[in-house]
């Protein structure tokens with residue numbers, strides 16, 4: 417049994433996941449927090465578990481009450497009263513809230529946002545293009561999603577740097593001391609409640625106004641529900657996208673031939689390869705290593721293994737998406753891969769609500785970066801790169817690059 421959750425594992429977890437898939441596909445494991453959970457690593461089992469109605473998202477179902485001790489869930493969400501968000505609830509509440517938010521967060525709204533994402537992307541690249549070097553995490557992958565989601569929600573430009581700071585606190589402390597994250601979460605909640613209150617008086621065409629306006633059979637979100645919803649959009653949509661851009665660029669820089677093909681297709685003005693490339697980068701080294709917590713509300717069987725009531729289950733998306741039983745040549749990057757029903761955005765009723773926005777941001781970020789800085793290269797060896805080593809998320813701390821300065 418390979419050791420999990422070490423620094424070596426964080427740098428490359430895939431050999432350990434291959435071992436688990438083959439020898440112990442549903443394995444009870446003690447996590448670094450001390451909580452015990454079942455790790456599900458095969459694709460077929462993962463899909464079943466993600467869609468399983470007896471696996472609840474509500475942490476009250478955990479037999480050991482780890483959520484009360486702050487060991488499960490988003491740090492600080494309990495004390496800040498942000499509990500009723502989509503990733504913590506089951507039908508029928510989930511159905512109602514998801515329907516309401518879907519009315520405001522539509523694919524059309526996202527499509528209309530495309531020019532703004534392009535503008536943000538260009539502005540950020542302008543900031544370092546003349547230097548000939550950059551840390552792509554800090555100067556690009558990190559700010560892009562935070563400014564994008566703030567704009568979409570309707571956070572005024574003068575307040576967006578506060579969000580950047582709070583988001584920075586969350587990401588810096590990820591996997592480390594939880595105090596900083598909890599403080600940032602509280603500050604965000606206070607701010608969002610105030611903003612919702614202000615906007616209620618003067619609705620605009622931003623997403624927060626849309627959340628306030630959205631109604632279902634005459635029913636509206638309460639201010640607390642709207643704040644929890646805005647918060648989960650920020651929380652779920654921020655670090656994930658940072659890491660898709662970061663991990664994606666990192667993978668491309670290690671696959672020069674495929675990266676060259678992608679650049680050639682972009683130079684011809686084509687977008688088809690860019691679209692399949694972003695999906696493949698998600699499958700190959702996606703940002704969500706494990707789906708968020710699930711808890712058995714009754715006895716059930718996954719992959720032949722009995723799971724007892726109250727047991728936590730963690731679906732290892734990163735392992736499922738490299739399962740040779742589902743993907744041909746799973747450890748090979750193939751930017752043109754067509755049969756690619758990966759689980760990077762989850763599956764079932766909790767399937768990522770922000771997938772259209774994530775696709776838009778990642779395609780824009782990677783496409784523009786490779787077009788404007790065509791000779792982009794890594795400025796650090798593998799031993800110098802540090803992975804964050806959090807439980808749910810997989811991403812780099814820094815990504816130093818070099819390129820011919822833009823004039």
Ligand code: HEM
Pocket residue numbers: 466502503504514565648649650652653654656657660702703704707708709759760761762763765766767768769770771773774
């Ligand atoms: C749910 C991945 C970006 C909002 C999820 C889930 C995954 C995921 C795997 C399901 C979790 C589970 O079942 O436990 C990703 C990835 C992203 C991304 C890989 C970027 C590359 C975004 C963005 C937003 C967003 C940009 C919004 C702005 C959400 C929400 C949920 C969710 C609200 C909960 C949906 C529900 O429970 O009904 N995401 N996400 N995500 N995502 Fe994303």
